Amino acid sequence: MANPVLPSSGALSPLGLDAVRLSPGFWGDRVALNREVTIAHCQEWMEREGWIGNFRGERPRRGREFSDSEIYKLLEAMAWADHPELPALAETVARAQEGDGYLNTRWSGSRYTDLEWGHELYCYGHLIQAGVARLRTHGPDQLTEVAMRAADHVCRRFMDDARTCGHPEIEMALVELYRATGAERHLEMARRFVERRGLPALGEIHLGRAYFQDDLPVRRAPVLRGHAVRALYLACGAVDVAVETGDEELLKAVEAQWERTVARRTHLTGGMGSRHADEAFGDDYELPPDRAYAETCAGVASVMLSHRLLLATGDARYADLAERTLYNVVAASVALDGRSFFYANPLAVRVPAEPRTGVAGHAAGGGLRSPWFDVSCCPNNIARTLASLAAYVATGSGGDVQIHQYTPGEIRQGELALRVETGYPWSGGVRVRVLTGGSGRISLRVPTWATGATLRYGAPATGGDGDFGGRGGSEAARDGGFSRGSDSEAGRLVEPGYVVVERDWRAGEEVWLELPMAARWTYPDRRIDALRGCAAVERGPLVYCAESVGDEPPLAELAVVPAPPAERPSAGTVELEVEGVAGSPDSDAWPYGSEPDDAPYRWPAGGGGTAVRLIPYHRWGNRGPATMRVWLPVADQADAVHPAPEPADVTTGRAAGDAHGTSPGSRSFS
């Protein structure tokens, strides 16, 4: 079966990428653009930069010590996308492999002399993931042989060594290779890499051992820490090892780390990592919007981790975070044309980029993505993630299908064939149409924010949607932790989590999920110092932001009144408008004073006059150099501590208050 992650056990079973076919829509469009544009873009840049030439022995060697890994990430993307350039690129790589399986264009003469920073095992990890992707989409060939020789070399060399690699990655790769081939040594090698970390297994570095998670054994660590991508890749490998070895303690440890990380070290976008200096998480509640690092690769890695935990546990919160991160980090990092990228994904930018002249730059920021980077993990990571995006959409086994992410497409599992039709994330209706019937359960995820969601199902009636409501109620089953809907005339109210419908499905029947899409104000936990006095707007799974380009009103002197946002449909998307208050710039003076009620120590009191346009965060930075804010100061502090009036739910036509009544304890979406 073709899927990047195929555990031998767990609550949910992945489907093959061929069993989930995406149609045009939010994700289908991006997957197609990735295959048609981004993959070739990456290959061209790596030829131009000489990173591919390194494999041909061209000298002087070019690129950073880990540049080989970029070619491997691209090979993985090519494998999932069945890209025609793969065999030739794999041939180039294969020629650089040494007789005993060693393969690295930088360290050949001085193998494993700098495991802390050398990235040799990290590079193998990506090579092995590419090999697994090729094996599962195509079958054995030159690339899979190269990957297997490298994996066996690693097992021979490191099985009885006490060390590991400064950058985790090989752990999950070796487990996946074991899953693909059944060779126990690969699992055992992965297990040992996970277990020896933190004993410690590496030398001292000036950034401290927590930087590469060598400060504590994985199973004893309370939270993800240090370099965000390293921490998340390691956690992925630990979950994989735990699942394959039945190590419940290790799995629980990573679940607890995820929980605390999400509660204290995650930005509203799902972005992870607050520090530029060491690309690290930072302390609990250290979540600055302007200096958020939120590296694109950390977003990719977070989706990988949440997906693994979802498969292992079936808990909807993992799919919730994956959705948040896919829409607000992964989709945000790449330009609408698929040819430039953000490396960091901050939630506020105060200074627009200098307009670029001449050749493309290697630095992104201030609203300008870059076509390439000196360290170019992000573009290639985006390429392999979008090439395998269907893996995150649905799972299934036997007669059951669980749909986690809503985007147009078709899903086949067992006897069932389903078509998903939706304008999500712009509109909240999701129609699942049965193409080929069968007996089984269809589960749909209701996101945590979707209080007031409704479900209907049955055969479409000519008489109108009302006919759906009365049917099938007795067939709705409660299954494991999945929640059951309650009856309602216009459809049954369903609570966040998974709603399950069990039935003998006939072709032509449908399930309708209606998710409430009213924009909502969101406030930060008081412990997050950097966000105090601010609010943000979300709508469905999307985080919104204010953007200022060129002569548009500046954001530095802007505050907002948290009244219900108005919708402004725009070119197939939904923009929003909120009420703002513009402060007047003050002359430069010492910015600390004794009078909090006087400018410049607070925003002008009273109502607005300024309309503030908000766009989906993932679309920012597509109009040139810009400033941007997700979190907006609340104009009148007295307003900020009282809830905003309840808005009408513009999507379903129902007052949001109805939903409040049926879901005590859940958060409202006002």
Next chain:
Amino acid sequence: MANPVLPSSGALSPLGLDAVRLSPGFWGDRVALNREVTIAHCQEWMEREGWIGNFRGERPRRGREFSDSEIYKLLEAMAWADHPELPALAETVARAQEGDGYLNTRWSGSRYTDLEWGHELYCYGHLIQAGVARLRTHGPDQLTEVAMRAADHVCRRFMDDARTCGHPEIEMALVELYRATGAERHLEMARRFVERRGLPALGEIHLGRAYFQDDLPVRRAPVLRGHAVRALYLACGAVDVAVETGDEELLKAVEAQWERTVARRTHLTGGMGSRHADEAFGDDYELPPDRAYAETCAGVASVMLSHRLLLATGDARYADLAERTLYNVVAASVALDGRSFFYANPLAVRVPAEPRTGVAGHAAGGGLRSPWFDVSCCPNNIARTLASLAAYVATGSGGDVQIHQYTPGEIRQGELALRVETGYPWSGGVRVRVLTGGSGRISLRVPTWATGATLRYGAPATGGDGDFGGRGGSEAARDGGFSRGSDSEAGRLVEPGYVVVERDWRAGEEVWLELPMAARWTYPDRRIDALRGCAAVERGPLVYCAESVGDEPPLAELAVVPAPPAERPSAGTVELEVEGVAGSPDSDAWPYGSEPDDAPYRWPAGGGGTAVRLIPYHRWGNRGPATMRVWLPVADQADAVHPAPEPADVTTGRAAGDAHGTSPGSRSFS
């Protein structure tokens, strides 16, 4: 005359260090500790680390590429302190100098091949400053010869080159050497280094040209930017060049840069630099308390710049910032025992350091200073600053003396000899007693925060202080921008700036300045996102903070009610107590929600119950691993937007409101 900065013109004239003798007191104690402990501490560490051995040709060479400069900073400290170890250390340095004047233990075989990062000219700068210090305190000797040979080598090599050094420093050193020797070539070389910067004069680096101020010519830059120490050293050199060449435009440019930097890029402590990644200023209003870098050396450099601008213009605001920075960065960076140091001086620390076992570490943080660093500019910079601290206390020429910083000591200028007696910064009374009389003006700085300050002068009467009020009124002169006091029974009220008293002074006469020392709440400009909803407490020139050590109540769940702080005198210092509200920790959950009036989205409303002890910021981290906060969340947002009730002025016994009435437009100190 012995002083680090001796301009040939300007509004104010420095005094020799021998003309300002500090007695026991806040600064006098620290200067003595520096001479007796810190200088030897630095020398011992540099022997142990091999940095001094590099000059003896010991191999392999040890330390960073710029470690030579640390020995030079220490030599400068030794020169100002007339330290007995100087000749032997200078002899070691001298032996490493090459025949043509070149001197660098790292780059000898590959001179000037990496000006961007090599620091060769930077090292010369510190060598030359040490040489000037020796020349002015002792006269020509081996150290001054080495420095002059190096300076002449630089002039020969770089006069007609288009390049400069990646780290500014040599500019001000060469100007000072010119001031000491009159050799025009040194001034011209400094001028060219300043002028060629930004044309550009250096190659591209991955951090961008703004990092080392090569993005714009100095006279065209609107604000200090990039690496903070580099930016501040360059600005010092530019002021020096401007003053010596009569370049009014260049001086005005640096004044404007200082003004915008102080208004938008300076922490409450006076600390400069917000970014760890490149030790840089960051954008306007990017002032995170937790990630404030506020490098000790940037504090030293800021004092150097403000002092130069004070000498050039006589504007009290420069002395104000120097005072703020001396008390809250320079004094904070060194432990009370003079043997360990902070490199960064953040305004909040969430996680205490791990207690250290065994040998001393090279990393400071979490309430633990470090005895040394791999890059150890800060301890040596502290040593040379404290060794020359008297330079910042007073200026004078002819019969006039201006006192800028209040600390016990004696000042001699012309016929006048004065003794300053004060408990400042703990108490607000400053008595200037005339030891030897003469005709002239005595000017005293009234800090910007000191609204309500009063002045009396004359001969002390046995009948009490009231006698001072009626005398000498007609002799108070208005001079330049200096403000004149207005009459008052208990002393005349004087406004912030300089108050000037002109008189034929007789021995035994006194000037009494009474500065109001009530603790005051301070609020941040609304544009500083990272401080929104918070307040801090200041008292006199001191910034206060809450500190938590060991089992003391944690700070993460604490907010404050901005009512007048109570004073708690403690072991010769003054601690404060304010009312706090302790939030209860919430279980871990997604930290963004829709209900701002529910925990965990705001602090509990209503009054306190928790007493929060505040200590002077410069004393934090002397009790072991700790967490700390300068900016404290305000418990009830509704309170934060109304001024706190006016406190009684506990120092003078006068209601603070009196002062408000006489100073419309100035900030209150409630």
